[in-house]
Amino acid sequence: MKGLLLFLVAALGLIHRSPAQDHYDPTRALSSEELFLKQNSRVFTRPGQKYLILDSTPLFGGFHRQRYFPGDNIRFRLKGDRTKYSETIGDITDSTFTI
Secondary structure, three states: OHHHHHHHHHHHHHHHHOOOOOOOOHHHOOOHHHHHHHHHOOOOOOOOOOOEEEEEOOOOOOOEEEEEOOOOEEEEEOOOOOOEEEEEOOEEOOOOEEO
């Protein structure tokens, strides 16, 4: 019984000394581009480069988010048209992209 009590005291002492989370430090916080690079290892050609984000929810499966950069190949179909297009993105601006 004494051994169990000593074990519990030691275990509580170790748990108290090792916090589960780090304290938030705003100087160490990553920007959104740095987080994206860390996740996908995608290389930006210049800081602040624009990219196209398409969100889709197919009939089967979950939510998908695709990111396209200038020079990437994009496949799409226009609403009401059965033709499938496969083009290279030339340029991306605030509200348009050029193929």
